[in-house]
Amino acid sequence: MSKVYVIFIAISLILGNARAQVSQVDMRIGSFNNLRGKDISREDNNLKSLDLESYKEVASLESAISPDKYILGPGDELGISIIMGENLTLPTKVTPTGDLFIPSVGLVKVSGQTLDVARKKIKSFIIENAFPNAKVSIALLNIRKFQIQVVGAVNSSGFIEISALDRLDKIIFASDGFHPLAKEFDISVERGNGEKEKINFLNFLRQGDLKSNPTFLEGDIIHVPFGDPYLNSISLRGHIENAGYDIIEKDESLLSFLNRSIDLINETNLMSIIVTRNENGVEKIYNVSPKDFSNFILSNGDIVDIPRDDGIMVNGFVQKPGAYAYVPGYLAYNYISMAGGNTKDGSINKIKIIHSNGSISRNFNTILKRGDVIIVERSTINTLAGNMSILQIVASLLTIYMTYLSSSK
Template identity: 25%
Template sequence: MKYIKIILLFTLMFSFQVKAQDLMKSSDLSTVKVDYLSDADIAKIRTQLQNNNMTIDEAEAMILSKGMSAAEFSKLKARVNEKTVAKKNTENPVVKKKDSGRAHDKILNNKVKDSANALIFGSELFDNPTLNFEPDSNLATPMNYILGPGDELQVSVYGVQEYNASIPVSVEGKISIQYVGQISVAGISIEAATQKIKAAIAKVYSTVRSGQSQVSVSLSRIRTIKITIVGGKQPGNYSISSLATVYNALHLAGGPGKNGSYRNIELIRNNKVYKNIDIYRFLVKGDQSDNVALKENDVIRIPVYAQRVTVEGEVKRPGIFEMKKGEKFSDLLNFASGFNEFAYTASVNVLQKTGKEFKVLDINESEFSSYLPKSGDVFRITKILNRFENRIKIDGAVFRPDYYSYTEGMRISDLITRAEGLKEDAYTKRARIIRLKSDLTTEIVNVDLASALSGDLSADIELKREDEVTVYSILDFREEYKITIDGEVKNPGVYDYYDNLTLNDLVVQVGGLTGSASKRVEIARMIKSDEIDDTNPKRIELVELEITADNNEQVKNFVLKPFDVINIRRMAVYEKPQMVTITGAVAYPGKYVLANKKESVYNVVMRAGGLTSVANLEGMKIKRPIKEEQINEIKRVDLNLSKNDTLKENLTKKLKEELKYVTIPVDWKKIVKDKEHYSNVTLFPEDEIEITTLNEGVKVTGNVLLNSEIPYRSGKGFKYYINAVGGVDSKGWKKKAYIIYPNGKAAVTGSFLFFRSYPKVTPDSQIVVPEKPETKKMTTGEWVSIGSVITSLALLIVTAFK
């Protein structure tokens, strides 16, 4: 018996799998148990649905008609959707948060910014992709919601007995509850359906009748309804949520079309106008009373507009507005959010169209509430004038120079009182008023300020609008005095002059004297005279003083005058010790101070202990740094180059960054024999004497086969060393080869007729073979041209001598 039960169980499961694998073709699905289906079976069902271009929701009616219970279908649907989500999450690793609201089909429509109708008031509400009027699925179930096919109810029994299932409303408008049967719910509200379902369940579940169990009914999925939109930017039939409203549908259709009305949109239900929608009520007041819910087969009709007007200029929201019959200009101004801060509000200019031409009207402020705009009117709101009706200005030597309000009868003393009075440096004998005359030209009015402030009404003149009062300062009339100090002070320059300024004061102000200052001071002073004295050739007056150089405070404190030029002289003898450097093969290399003004090479070498036994007598040279002044002199030389030629720039850059010093060759043997020899040069500060160590090799570099150093052999000449490295290469220019000696001297190869003389080679010298310059070979055509010219010349000569 046990084996028979097992065989029957396997047979039953096999039949479940067979029917699951052929879900679309099977005629009986009443025995299918979703809990026994494997993941592979669910995958096959999903494949069948995809092959038939169906979703599980679209296949619901067919599956239920083949005998599958609503509870089993709910399980099947959950597993199929679970697999779908899992697959999507596998393809895209970003996991989206699950929506906690009830399910409904997402209605999407791509929005494109409508630049052509951007000026129409309200158009931005519908063509902005960031705006959306999609209904909120997280709201509580509305009790007046009318159920229909496609809705899905969540029915739960909890307490002593339990039951829980998601039950769809069938196309016949019924729901099927296990053990209870079918209940018709279409066309009634969710509240009425709840009472009906509770009553039906109570007949089957005894604990519900007794109150030991409770029944809960909620809307778990919202159906999709179909509506029609006529006159929109994207008219047509739309499938939207049954909770959708008029604004949601209008947003999907892109709002009214180019000539569509924003204020008389009709919602037609059952072939009658159910509601007239005025979008301006929402745009201006935020009133959503027109945003009513939609029903199946509703039609939204957007007729053409009746009249539109344009508002331009100084309003907060310029644009094109639609007007209803009976609305005034004040209503239009409200739509445009009123005038802005710079608008001229006394009147508004209107450009109006007649049957033949244009005409212009002016609407005064008193007519705003009575004027009826006409279709095509263009209202132009201009700016206020850039002028003031009560402005007056004061500047100069007062404590608060600024603009002030003008009142009739205001006088100069009143304005000065408002400006907190005169400053101490005010010039009271005269003040100036720049006045704007009636013809907009200006005039100057002079005021005796002292008399005006003392109470003299004839001087305290009455001001006018736009007057500009200027109070002078006595400092404006003073020349700006300066004084100059130069020479041996820490901060020479030009300084301000003050009354009673002395030499001691100025010396302290500039930081005092330097250590090289002498006792001699020279002061140059300008000569002032009302008469020309031709007998006096002096241009200035010179004053010579003696001071104590180590004390900034002098016994005789000389009083200075404006524009004096003070020069503190330098001591006749004041030189800081300066050094040169000696490196290489000497006994004591290092830095040495120049002991006298004509310190020579020989003296410094002897002070360094003389040459060592390994010194190369022919390898002594002096490196002298290139001064900044020398580079500047090269810059100042005019080489008559083109603007694009960088020769001078490259030369100065090479001197400053690459060479940095010049080399002076020294012949030590000649110096030892004759101290007056020209090689025994006088050294300059920062010079470097370099004595190389004896090296019995000769370097050969440049365009030779092998750059190398060949041992020196007495009596061997130039060619020997070039041949020792394999000779010159294909680019080598042998006749221009040269040699660099250890002391920095250089010698080149010379030639006379067919004879060539090469320079003498010494130990530690360097032979350099340069590269031949590139020459352009003549083409065949050029040779032919030369031949033609020679032939022509030959014929000409022959003809001439016949």
């Protein structure tokens, strides 16, 4: 009897669980049937919102689209309104082959045509082939997206998905930015139709010139060339985020370079920028103030140091040149130590200290003040012998001596 009772309870539990699952399915099916059973008329507001759903996907625009300039392509979505005895609204997309399929009418080629031309063509096609007495209106509902190729001096080259209205700056951002050695002023674009175009992107950065920040079409290839670090580069150091090498345009001023290239951080001081330049084998130091930024033309090989606000700059032949925080009472020697000490080519006994008032001192035991600049110069031996080893120097002297002895016999 107890066995029968246990079996009865087990069967009841199984059937109860199954009924619960069926009830949940019935609830879903019932909801679906209730939705299908509603009498939805053509004029129902919900139906209208479904017809115009694509409006919600329209990308943010910098301005209204000009119908005589916007070029249609595969993926663009158009809305066609046909008014006659019964109103007919047809959202339809341009197919991958460039055609527009209009139900009950047919196919019409629109890819590669301006929106203005395509609208006139579609309207004539509908009236001539299906609805001769209809009033036809066409609107662009949504903008297509497509792949474009970016190669060269960007941090992530390859194919980028863009819309037909995206400009070069957005494409470069999607490519994780320019490589430090990118020639931003010499970008080339190979258009899908075979035409080639040169773009100086710096004109957009400087003046907001939209011609230097164009839009693109399917099949276009953007090529950003690398600059030659030995021909047109400078070194950027100091209290900034993006220290390193950078390519400069011919006759580019310090002001133009600073505006487009540096990322400032807290306590960066632009009141006095130090530019180190090699002129005919002689190293010269320029202390450039803001009033001279626009007139100071950068040259290949320049070293531009951006100091820390009221900090100490350590340049020249040291292990870690750059900007260092001011510490009251510290000597020039202490700051050179903070910079890792002098290199094998530099000498602690040959330093130049440029004070914020313009005066110069050369003692490494000098107590520094805020804004001072230390330059560790090349040692005398290195200046005379360059990178020759002691053995090479001895061998050279011995050769000279032997030559002298031979000539004196």
